[in-house]
Amino acid sequence: MSGGVDSSVAAALLVxxxxxxxxxxLRLWSEPGGESSNRCCTPDAMALARRxxxxxxxxxxxxxxxxxxxxxxxxxxxxGYAQGITxxxxxxxxxQIRWDFLLKRALALGAQFLAxxxxxxxxxxxxGKLQILRALDxxxxxxxxxxxxxxxxxxxxxxxxxEFTKPQVRQLAxxxxxxxxxxxxxxxxxxxxxxxxxxxxxxxxxxxxxxxPILNRKGEILGEHKGLAFYTIGQRKGxxxxxxxxxxxxxxxxxxxxxxxxxxxxLGWNELLAAGVNWISGEPPAGPFRAQVKIxxxxxxxxxxxxxxxxGQVYVKFDYPLRDITPGQAAVFYAGEFCLGGGIIKxxxxx
Amino acid sequence: xxxxxxxxxxxxHKIYLDYAAxxxxxxxxxxxxxxxxxxxxxxxxxxxxxxxxxEAALETAxxxxxxxxxxQPNEIVFTSCGTESDNLALRGVALAARRDRGAQHILIxxxxxxxxxxxxxxxxxxxxxxxxxxxxxxxxxxxxxxVAGRLRPNTAVVSVIYANNExxxxxxxxEIGEICAEHGVPFHTDAVQAAAYLEVDGxxxxxxxxxxxxxxxxxxxxxxxxxxxxxxxxxxxxxxxxQEFGLRAGTHNIPYIVGLAEAFRLxxxxxxxxxxxxxxxxxxxxGQVLEEIPHxxxxxxxxxxxPNHASFVFAGIDGNALLMMLDVEGFACSSGSACKTGDPxxxxxxxxxxxxxxxxxxxxxxxxxxxxxxxxxxxxxxxLPRLVANLRKIH
Numbered sequence: 001m002s003g004g005v006d007s008s009v010a011a012a013l014l015v016x017x018x019x020x021x022x023x024x025x026l027r028l029w030s031e032p033g034g035e036s037s038n039r040c041c042t043p044d045a046m047a048l049a050r051r052x053x054x055x056x057x058x059x060x061x062x063x064x065x066x067x068x069x070x071x072x073x074x075x076x077x078x079x080g081y082a083q084g085i086t087x088x089x090x091x092x093x094x095x096q097i098r099w100d101f102l103l104k105r106a107l108a109l110g111a112q113f114l115a116x117x118x119x120x121x122x123x124x125x126x127x128g129k130l131q132i133l134r135a136l137d138x139x140x141x142x143x144x145x146x147x148x149x150x151x152x153x154x155x156x157x158x159x160x161x162x163e164f165t166k167p168q169v170r171q172l173a174x175x176x177x178x179x180x181x182x183x184x185x186x187x188x189x190x191x192x193x194x195x196x197x198x199x200x201x202x203x204x205x206x207x208x209x210x211x212x213p214i215l216n217r218k219g220e221i222l223g224e225h226k227g228l229a230f231y232t233i234g235q236r237k238g239x240x241x242x243x244x245x246x247x248x249x250x251x252x253x254x255x256x257x258x259x260x261x262x263x264x265x266x267l268g269w270n271e272l273l274a275a276g277v278n279w280i281s282g283e284p285p286a287g288p289f290r291a292q293v294k295i296x297x298x299x300x301x302x303x304x305x306x307x308x309x310x311x312g313q314v315y316v317k318f319d320y321p322l323r324d325i326t327p328g329q330a331a332v333f334y335a336g337e338f339c340l341g342g343g344i345i346k347x348x349x350x351x
Numbered sequence: 352x353x354x355x356x357x358x359x360x361x362x363x364h365k366i367y368l369d370y371a372a373x374x375x376x377x378x379x380x381x382x383x384x385x386x387x388x389x390x391x392x393x394x395x396x397x398x399x400x401x402x403x404x405x406e407a408a409l410e411t412a413x414x415x416x417x418x419x420x421x422x423q424p425n426e427i428v429f430t431s432c433g434t435e436s437d438n439l440a441l442r443g444v445a446l447a448a449r450r451d452r453g454a455q456h457i458l459i460x461x462x463x464x465x466x467x468x469x470x471x472x473x474x475x476x477x478x479x480x481x482x483x484x485x486x487x488x489x490x491x492x493x494x495x496x497x498v499a500g501r502l503r504p505n506t507a508v509v510s511v512i513y514a515n516n517e518x519x520x521x522x523x524x525x526e527i528g529e530i531c532a533e534h535g536v537p538f539h540t541d542a543v544q545a546a547a548y549l550e551v552d553g554x555x556x557x558x559x560x561x562x563x564x565x566x567x568x569x570x571x572x573x574x575x576x577x578x579x580x581x582x583x584x585x586x587x588x589x590x591x592x593x594q595e596f597g598l599r600a601g602t603h604n605i606p607y608i609v610g611l612a613e614a615f616r617l618x619x620x621x622x623x624x625x626x627x628x629x630x631x632x633x634x635x636x637x638g639q640v641l642e643e644i645p646h647x648x649x650x651x652x653x654x655x656x657x658p659n660h661a662s663f664v665f666a667g668i669d670g671n672a673l674l675m676m677l678d679v680e681g682f683a684c685s686s687g688s689a690c691k692t693g694d695p696x697x698x699x700x701x702x703x704x705x706x707x708x709x710x711x712x713x714x715x716x717x718x719x720x721x722x723x724x725x726x727x728x729x730x731x732x733x734x735l736p737r738l739v740a741n742l743r744k745i746h
Binding site: 105 | 669671678679680695741744745
């Protein structure tokens with residue numbers, strides 16, 4: 001429980017359905033000095049979650065996960081940027097903190113399920129396999145983040161909000177008379193309370209402030225970048241270059257420490273290689289298949305052919321080029337409503 | 352019966368083993384308090400009859416408490432809690448000693464309640480006092496010789512807890528008090544835990560100041576008292592009207608003061624009976640836990656400890672996680688790193704014993720009381736070894 005409307009309503013729904021519910025809140029790591037702005041677990045959020053638990057008459061416990069969160073999620077985030085990719089720490093948090101560290105502790109308390117306020121649905125197919133379906137509220141769907149789960153975790157998972165829209169959840173919160181503040185739904189990372197990714201990177205990886213040349217495809221120097229970590233593929237603003245046509249970040253050349261930019265026509269790739277792929281069913285498909293592929297949490301899906309390769313890798317060939325295939329983000333595969341799994345984008349030019 | 356309904360039964364069946372945290376109010380105490388909410392509600396400072404009736408209740412309570420502490424009624428000041436008593440004692444005496452004789456040295460043990468240690472820390476920070484920590488042995492006990500060697504002409508106050516809340520160890524109060532008296536240094540003791548079970552005698556124990564709080568001995572929360580030996584220089588820390596000999600301004604909370612006196616009277620009157628019943632239960636609990644749980648240790652002194660108090664550390668576990676599991680199983684216990692915010696740090700008391708972080712984080716405190724039965728202890732012993740083993744598995 002975070003004190004927010006989603007986890008609070010999820011808990012209230014379960015109580016009303018007759019489950020014996022125990023509230024748990026993860027105490028996550030924040031940069032020293034930033035504890036009061038950590039989006040997940042400020043003292044205010046904790047006080048709110050306690051009030052919700054008191055209203056529902058359920059026990060509530062705060063779980064210390066600061067050390068493991070720092071070791072896994074934050075270090076993963078920093079390592080990713082140090083290597084020049086744009087990592088998605090929420091994926092690691094869900095895999096290693098929520099659905100491993102927390103799940104183990106919930107089970108140790110005697111719980112049968114771990115429920116969260118994520119917007120996804122669960123379904124059991126004819127063979128007894130659990131499947132993740134997109135939320136009914138497409139705009140809130142969080143299957144992209146939860147594609148990292150497998151059968152073992154899903155067997156203990158409950159997602160009470162998957163059948164509801166956000167407005168319905170707000171309405172339920174009022175009906176349950178839950179005390180809660182309306183909080184902005186920031187997309188910032190929880191441990192960067194103020195959203196200052198740049199400052200955080202500068203404080204923790206000195207080498208990110210390593211200027212280098214900005215080049216076009218022909219190798220002509222157009223300017224100087226401030227450090228590759230501060231740019232993402234497809235970015236247009238903030239390049240500091242005046243040109244007759246808008247220019248976009250095409251590529252980061254880590255070996256040469258150069259930033260390659262170009263026009264809109266030069267932007268876009270129609271293939272990618274992903275690694276560390278998780279198949280929610282537990283088994284990779286036998287061969288290539290058509291799917292809808294999502295390459296960022298908030299991007300639209302694009303039609304593609306997905307080809308499973310050895311060593312947990314997949315090759316994805318899109319029907320048309322996409323302009324922001326970003327190494328470090330996840331590529332997540334869908335068949336209609338069903339989320340099949342996904343992996344981390346390694347490369348947008350596999351050849 | 353489904354697993355869920357079994358658990359429901361467990362939940363409604365709570366076993367309270369946290370009497371050092373607080374106690375329920377004895378029904379006899381509630382009866383004594385009730386008339387002073389609505390019937391006799393006057394302000395004891397008022398001139399009229401209603402005020403006089405309240406004043407009579409106040410002074411009767413003061414006499415009762417004075418008798419129990421073997422002191423004079425004008426040596427008792429009522430406060431809002433044990434913590435306030437500690438604050439008044441330390442701050443009031445230190446500041447008076449500074450004013451009267453330029454004192455600047457405060458000597459306390461490293462196993463004080465935060466009410467004492469944080470007050471001393473603030474006196475150091477805001478008023479420039481030098482706070483010196485006495486050494487303790489591996490049981491958390493202060494040795495009188497160590498006090499003798501550290502007293503200075505400019506020592507403002509010495510404060511040593513009578514019986515520690517986390518580890519139960521009882522300090523040799525009379526010996527320490529005698530040394531302080533010989534040197535003419537005011538000696539304060541926090542007797543908040545001790546007052547429920549131990550002899551409290553301002554005279555025999557050579558203390559100048561002693562703090563107690565009602566809710567540790569089946570009285571209400573929100574009321575405490577401080578014994579201040581006549582002739583002890585002290586300044587008020589809460590100023591206003593002249594209540595409590597000018598040492599604690601504010602309209603008296605008569606029902607609570609009456610409750611404190613009655614609860615204290617019952618605690619001291621029934622002291623021996625309570626000890627005779629609880630101590631064997633506690634000894635059985637300690638013996639079984641140490642025998643059945645590998646890598647476990649008792650914290651605090653094996654015999655010179657509060658008779659209802661058992662405290663342990665278990666290597667390599669998170670004490671807070673153990674408390675949650677116990678809670679879910681229906682047992683209310685406590686820990687030295689008790690922390691509701693999920694930010695556990697080993698307690699200063701356990702660290703002062705020389706325990707490493709890996710041991711100190713795995714602490715558990717079980718304190719028995721009037722509602723505790725032999726069955727409760729057996730039930731706890733049935734689940735505790737399994738819970739500790741489970742916790743060790745998930746790391």
